[in-house]
Amino acid sequence: MIWFLFLVLLGLIVTPFVVELRRPPMDARARREATGDFVELTDGVTYYEWHGPSRGNVVVCIHGLTTPSYIWRPLVDRLTGLGLRVLTYDLYGRGLSDRPAGRQDRAFFVQQLDELLTALEVNRSVTLLGYSMGGAIATAFAVDHPERVDRLMLIAPVGLGHRMSRFLTFCAEAPVVGEWAIRLLGGVMHRRGVDQSLPPDPALPDFTTRVAGEMGIRGTLPAVLSSLRNMMEEDMALPHRRLADTGLPIVAVWGEADRIIPLSAMGRLTQINRSARQVQLPGATHSLPYTHPDQIMDALTDTLHAGTVPAKR
16 A cells, blocks of 8 residues: 555656656757747757848847747737837747756846847847846846847836736745646646636737647746746846936836736836836736737837937946
8 A cells, every 4th residue: 555655646746747758849840830030049049030121220029938929929010010120039948949958047038139139140239128027138138238229118027026826936936846836737827827818809819829839848837937936036126227327218018907017016117217118008917918019009109219319338
């Protein structure tokens, strides 16, 4: 009986890790329908795509914790309609980019973007547009590479206070058990949250299907957990204070009904940087890039059309 119980317990322990190993990798087969391009960087292959006129001012879009670069599709159409050159890419561990092991922290993601811009020979300053965790990455990049950024635009950015689900909070805070739980239940819990938050007719009608496929790729869930424990935990107050001293044009858009990024984060940014322009969208949840693209564009347009203000060095 003791041996039977031991084997049952062992099976429960190893099952999530076996399931993870059996998930398909991000390889040539998974990438066969890619519409963009790939570049080999220090930590692996990064997927990217250019949109719009080749001579337009460059806007670099940085997605969030679990939503790859296709999340930008509704906004890309609107940005390119203004004559802008838009670069979207997948963070490591998401979309069609590689799933390298290791600590996914600020330095990790800033290095990826720095190497990507260098590899693509983007030598002029760019506008950064960051959503959720991507907002924190964009902020960190603007601080570390001020010569490369002329505007910073943030959509529900992480770093000034957030509330994750109980499940993700447990996984982030529980050593070992968190790794077990996210591999076993992470995909199901994420899809359930997406289904509950979407309106009847979102701008990305295939979003839930793509999310299901994304969570089924080997390495995605461990990457999410590593980001939760590292990049998502970074307090961006000091970086924002440093940006406030540079005069860099900043606009932040927040969702009034966002349960992940509370409006207290908006108030915190107001205290840190009173020159930052902030807009609150009534009724918008954390899904606002694909539920409120027109309202987001209305909020961003003035900053996009404003003349570049040289940052203080």
